[in-house]
Amino acid sequence: MFRVVKRTDLTRRKSATFRLLAILAALVTSGVFLMLLGFNPLKVYVSMLDGSFGSAYRFKEAIIKTVPLVVTSLGIAVAFRMKFWNIGAEGQIIMGAFGATYFALFFNQLPAVVLIPLMMLAAIVAGGLWAFIPAFFKAHFGTNETLFTLMMNYIALKWINYLQYGPWKDPKALGFGKIAMFKDNALMPKLFGIHMGWVLAVILVVIMYIFINKTKRGYEIQVIGESENTARYAGMNVKKIILSSLFLSGAICGLVGMFQVSGVNGTLTYQVAGGVGYTAIITTWLAGLSAPVIVIVCFLFAVLQQGGTFIQTAFQIPASAAQLIQGLILFFVLGSEFFVQYRLIIRDGKNPEKVKEAA
Amino acid sequence: MKKLLALMLAVAMISAALLSGCGAGSSGDDSAASTGAKAVKAGFIYIGPIGDGGYTYAHDQGRLFLEKELGAKGVTTTFLENVAEDASSEKAMKDLIDQGCNVIFATSFGYMEYVDRVAKEYPDVKFFHCSGYLSNDTNFVNYFGRIEQTRYLSGIAAALKSKSGKIGYVAAKQIPEVIRGINSFTLGVQSVSPTATVNVKWTDTWYDPTLEKNAATALLNDGCDVIAQHQDTTGPQIAAEEKNAFAIGYNSDSSKAAPKAYITAPIWNWGVYYVDQVQKILDGTWKAENYWGGLKEGVVDLAPITENAAPGTKETVEAIKAKILDGSFNVFAGPIKDQTGAVRVAEGAVMSDEDQLSCKWFVQGVNGKIDK
Numbered sequence: 001m002f003r004v005v006k007r008t009d010l011t012r013r014k015s016a017t018f019r020l021l022a023i024l025a026a027l028v029t030s031g032v033f034l035m036l037l038g039f040n041p042l043k044v045y046v047s048m049l050d051g052s053f054g055s056a057y058r059f060k061e062a063i064i065k066t067v068p069l070v071v072t073s074l075g076i077a078v079a080f081r082m083k084f085w086n087i088g089a090e091g092q093i094i095m096g097a098f099g100a101t102y103f104a105l106f107f108n109q110l111p112a113v114v115l116i117p118l119m120m121l122a123a124i125v126a127g128g129l130w131a132f133i134p135a136f137f138k139a140h141f142g143t144n145e146t147l148f149t150l151m152m153n154y155i156a157l158k159w160i161n162y163l164q165y166g167p168w169k170d171p172k173a174l175g176f177g178k179i180a181m182f183k184d185n186a187l188m189p190k191l192f193g194i195h196m197g198w199v200l201a202v203i204l205v206v207i208m209y210i211f212i213n214k215t216k217r218g219y220e221i222q223v224i225g226e227s228e229n230t231a232r233y234a235g236m237n238v239k240k241i242i243l244s245s246l247f248l249s250g251a252i253c254g255l256v257g258m259f260q261v262s263g264v265n266g267t268l269t270y271q272v273a274g275g276v277g278y279t280a281i282i283t284t285w286l287a288g289l290s291a292p293v294i295v296i297v298c299f300l301f302a303v304l305q306q307g308g309t310f311i312q313t314a315f316q317i318p319a320s321a322a323q324l325i326q327g328l329i330l331f332f333v334l335g336s337e338f339f340v341q342y343r344l345i346i347r348d349g350k351n352p353e354k355v356k357e358a359a
Numbered sequence: 360m361k362k363l364l365a366l367m368l369a370v371a372m373i374s375a376a377l378l379s380g381c382g383a384g385s386s387g388d389d390s391a392a393s394t395g396a397k398a399v400k401a402g403f404i405y406i407g408p409i410g411d412g413g414y415t416y417a418h419d420q421g422r423l424f425l426e427k428e429l430g431a432k433g434v435t436t437t438f439l440e441n442v443a444e445d446a447s448s449e450k451a452m453k454d455l456i457d458q459g460c461n462v463i464f465a466t467s468f469g470y471m472e473y474v475d476r477v478a479k480e481y482p483d484v485k486f487f488h489c490s491g492y493l494s495n496d497t498n499f500v501n502y503f504g505r506i507e508q509t510r511y512l513s514g515i516a517a518a519l520k521s522k523s524g525k526i527g528y529v530a531a532k533q534i535p536e537v538i539r540g541i542n543s544f545t546l547g548v549q550s551v552s553p554t555a556t557v558n559v560k561w562t563d564t565w566y567d568p569t570l571e572k573n574a575a576t577a578l579l580n581d582g583c584d585v586i587a588q589h590q591d592t593t594g595p596q597i598a599a600e601e602k603n604a605f606a607i608g609y610n611s612d613s614s615k616a617a618p619k620a621y622i623t624a625p626i627w628n629w630g631v632y633y634v635d636q637v638q639k640i641l642d643g644t645w646k647a648e649n650y651w652g653g654l655k656e657g658v659v660d661l662a663p664i665t666e667n668a669a670p671g672t673k674e675t676v677e678a679i680k681a682k683i684l685d686g687s688f689n690v691f692a693g694p695i696k697d698q699t700g701a702v703r704v705a706e707g708a709v710m711s712d713e714d715q716l717s718c719k720w721f722v723q724g725v726n727g728k729i730d731k
Contacts, residue, residue: 057453
């Protein structure tokens with residue numbers, strides 16, 4: 001009946017139109033859903049924006065949500081540039097959080113100026129190693145990195161779960177499975193009411209942009225992504241580049257773990273990554289792996305999430321329904337990527353030679 | 360391409376028109392968001408969804424009762440459900456305050472340290488934390504009820520029903536609240552059948568319908584014929600129903616969830632406390648005082664006993680209930696022995712509130728283990 005053909009005529013305007021249409025379609029679909037629940041969709045949508053821009057507090061919260069997404073996306077982008085599908089950001093965040101927490105709990109007599117950098121370093125190393133392991137196996141034994149990195153997530157998750165309910169259980173909590181809150185010297189300082197992570201995120205965006213686009217190693221990474229054989233032919237040490245870049249990818253994600261435990265939560269729980277590692281895969285991809293675009297996409301995502309919680313209280317929409325709206329919007333936007341990349345050709349049943357173009 | 364675009368635009372415009380049309384009728388839905396500065400707006404934070412049929416449902420019933428009783432005096436409420444026991448609870452509280460709430464009810468144990476943090480940051484907001492032990496003397500109190508009193512009664516009902524003498528107990532977390540609940544239930548069981556045992560299975564979660572149900576099924580397979588629970592959902596009762604066994608619920612009357620298994624349940628009437636506190640805030644007589652009410656105050660009760668109970672249950676239970684109410688009986692009166700047989704509460708003595716609140720040992724007759 002129809003077949004799929006890769007687009008050759010992709011103009012900026014066309015792809016923008018598709019994306020806008022997708023958002024529109026998402027709003028209409030979830031609008032119908034909201035109407036069925038007895039809410040006025042227009043009011044709900046306005047209120048979702050209100051949830052991020054309605055007050056200084058709300059805007060700050062949106063930024064706090066944006067920071068981990070941006071930094072994780074930057075980390076993932078390094079691996080994706082090489083077409084190394086690092087699905088393990090979630091686990092790398094968790095292990096980074098673990099590294100930072102180790103120092104926060106057992107070296108808390110150190111002054112903040114020493115302790116905080118130490119925690120960051122630990123997060124970077126732990127996250128980096130967690131990504132290095134699958135990279136090592138991929139480089140030397142050709143294992144499948146998608147599955148490997150994914151499985152590493154579960155190991156990390158269960159490891160923290162074990163610590164939380166076992167050796168690291170707070171004895172003061174009367175048996176409740178939680179890790180003790182950090183002392184004040186293990187908490188990241190704030191600037192404009194938001195933990196310092198946002199400053200580091202801004203710096204990282206600039207660095208990663210320069211790294212990928214202006215440095216030799218950045219260029220090598222891009223070449224490997226295009227064709228490993230070309231890279232090899234050009235005399236690059238492909239294995240070494242993959243290993244070091246994956247360490248970098250995991251290290252950046254690990255840093256997010258540090259931000260979350262020290263800047264946001266004040267302790268470690270097994271929910272520390274909270275799906276950021278998976279959401280960031282989407283944001284990275286939607287941003288086309290470009291560091292500046294990542295900032296925009298992640299902020300929009302944060303606004304969407306923040307709006308989702310806001311409408312729960314403003315309209316008392318059930319939590320699950322609010323998440324469903326977020327899911328619908330995401331579904332349409334991701335779906336539109338297909339139409340940006342490909343077009344459908346519908347064959348005329350009677351006249352197979354004559355093809356009609358749709359969309 | 361253009362045709363499709365035009366079509367989509369048309370659909371969008373029509374639906375926009377429809378939507379705004381319907382909106383005119385239902386405006387005022389969100390007027391709660393714009394209350395005056397003086398009025399009380401109470402924000403509730405729940406660990407599960409309000410439809411869990413148990414713990415969160417009971418709190419939400421309390422919230423609705425508060426609205427019904429004091430709505431005329433300008434009291435409004437709102438809530439956030441499925442809030443995890445981590446920093447997201449801190450954000451949830453701040454979100455509610457940002458939206459005008461000046462009274463916060465945080466209804467799960469694990470929120471405690473975050474309530475403590477936020478209470479310091481917002482001295483003008485009053486914080487009520489359910490089931491914890493932290494508080495301050497200005498704007499942060501904890502509240503709970505002596506559910507042990509009705510757990511004891513439900514233990515009597517369970518023991519009278521059990522033929523095997525093995526009663527299962529699906530329990531959430533290894534904290535004193537849950538442990539003393541198991542103890543009082545067991546004391547109730549043994550008051551009518553001294554050799555019966557209470558077999559405990561931990562789930563390490565308050566809310567997980569599947570896990571709770573699986574734990575109950577395991578206990579039933581192990582020979583238990585009545586299941587009790589310290590969990591937020593009706594999962595364990597449904598497990599009992601499926602295995603033709605019987606169940607004691609928790610939190611709220613759940614006779615509809617497992618009509619053939621459900622006997623009774625220790626239940627919460629949080630509304631009693633919520634109305635009392637908010638009324639005091641309105642009157643300007645509110646003081647930061649911790650609360651631990653019981654049957655007498657009406658904050659806890661035993662749900663009506665169903666036909667599934669053994670004959671004579673109602674009479675036995677009512678007799679003890681009357682004694683608790685008139686103060687002539689205390690469920691934690693000695694002698695009480697622990698699992699090793701050592702006497703922990705001597706004859707004639709009563710376990711103190713402090714000991715109850717920090718209880719980390721099981722009474723004799725409990726078949727289970729508390730991790731260090």
